[in-house]
Amino acid sequence: MRHEIIKENDLIFLILDERRRWLVQVKSGEKFHTHRGIIEFNDIIGKNFGSVVFSRPFETQGYKFYVLRPIPSDYILHMSRKTQIIYPEDAGLILTYSGIGPGSRVIEAGCGSGALTCIIGNFIRPNGHVFSFDISQKSLKRAKLNIKKAQLEEVVTIQYGDILNDDLQQENVDAVVLDMATPWNAVEKVKKYLKFSGTLISFSPTIEQVKKTVSAMKTGDFIEINTYELIKRKIQVKENATRPEIRMVGHTGYLTFARKIKDIKNPYREQKPKIQEKINMNGMPLRD
Ligand SMILES: C[S@@+](CC[C@H](N)C(=O)[O-])C[C@H]1O[C@@H](n2cnc3c(N)ncnc32)[C@H](O)[C@@H]1O
Numbered sequence: 001m002r003h004e005i006i007k008e009n010d011l012i013f014l015i016l017d018e019r020r021r022w023l024v025q026v027k028s029g030e031k032f033h034t035h036r037g038i039i040e041f042n043d044i045i046g047k048n049f050g051s052v053v054f055s056r057p058f059e060t061q062g063y064k065f066y067v068l069r070p071i072p073s074d075y076i077l078h079m080s081r082k083t084q085i086i087y088p089e090d091a092g093l094i095l096t097y098s099g100i101g102p103g104s105r106v107i108e109a110g111c112g113s114g115a116l117t118c119i120i121g122n123f124i125r126p127n128g129h130v131f132s133f134d135i136s137q138k139s140l141k142r143a144k145l146n147i148k149k150a151q152l153e154e155v156v157t158i159q160y161g162d163i164l165n166d167d168l169q170q171e172n173v174d175a176v177v178l179d180m181a182t183p184w185n186a187v188e189k190v191k192k193y194l195k196f197s198g199t200l201i202s203f204s205p206t207i208e209q210v211k212k213t214v215s216a217m218k219t220g221d222f223i224e225i226n227t228y229e230l231i232k233r234k235i236q237v238k239e240n241a242t243r244p245e246i247r248m249v250g251h252t253g254y255l256t257f258a259r260k261i262k263d264i265k266n267p268y269r270e271q272k273p274k275i276q277e278k279i280n281m282n283g284m285p286l287r288d
Contacts, residue, residue, distance in 0.1 A: 007045060008027070010025070012024055012044065013068040013071075015065065016063065037057070038056045043056075073088035075150050076119065083110075086203060086253075087249065091120075095119070097255075098177075099175070100123055100174065103128045107131050107133070108176075109133045109163035109177075110132075110135065110163075110180050113142050117146075120177070129157065140158055163189065163190065168193060173198065181209075198260050201256070214256060221263070224257065224258060228255050230252070
């Protein structure tokens, strides 16, 4: 059972209004400065998650702030980031279409800012592990900080590793997640880490990347190769004005999933040669 009373070092999601909200760690005796006054952590320690706190000085500020327990989408959208991150809706699809769950062992490359790492780390707890690799020292540093902030260090290892050239020293992992510029070059390399029936997931912002990645997966070692795009619309609910919000994120990326198999030729039925669809990198799909 998770504790309900806020204590020293807890992460809280502090909300002033729709736009002003922060992910902060509670430190007794310390203060959090906002342009709507000062929040003293001592005013929060000992309260329940879901309470309110007022900014000091009460006489001149006295704004109401809500204190929630952060959920994965709060970590993602409010963490320190420099690289493009995976959005919560895409992370949700990754979890449900990959079979990643408590106890799973997952390889991820690259870790970027660690947004997806946080989501997966949160789900594989308490016995699973995420092995997250990147080749950029800046990304590694930022992801480590974000993982520490999310208090996931026990189930996540962030380390230097080039998924295209290094031996990542893992085997039989449940899933491999690729979010990097050239995932198609990694497909063959990561196959050896993945257990049979395990899932390979690739996130790419462009169709050109997807075509190359799917083509690399169509070698006979993967089945159930499917690509999706999710469009999330937030709905504004107001008296006589309920409709989708006018501004939205129009595109995040495409998600491709594939399951690793150990295929053998059917000894009982003669098989007609399959018409294999090949992908012409420069244009439309080709037929043999
Ligand atoms: C878009 S970011 C990943 C964002 C991450 N999924 C998140 O949610 O924060 C892509 C990362 O892939 C890393 N990368 C590129 N090539 C790589 C490789 N060969 N091996 C490991 N990481 C790589 C980059 O350095 C970059 O940090």
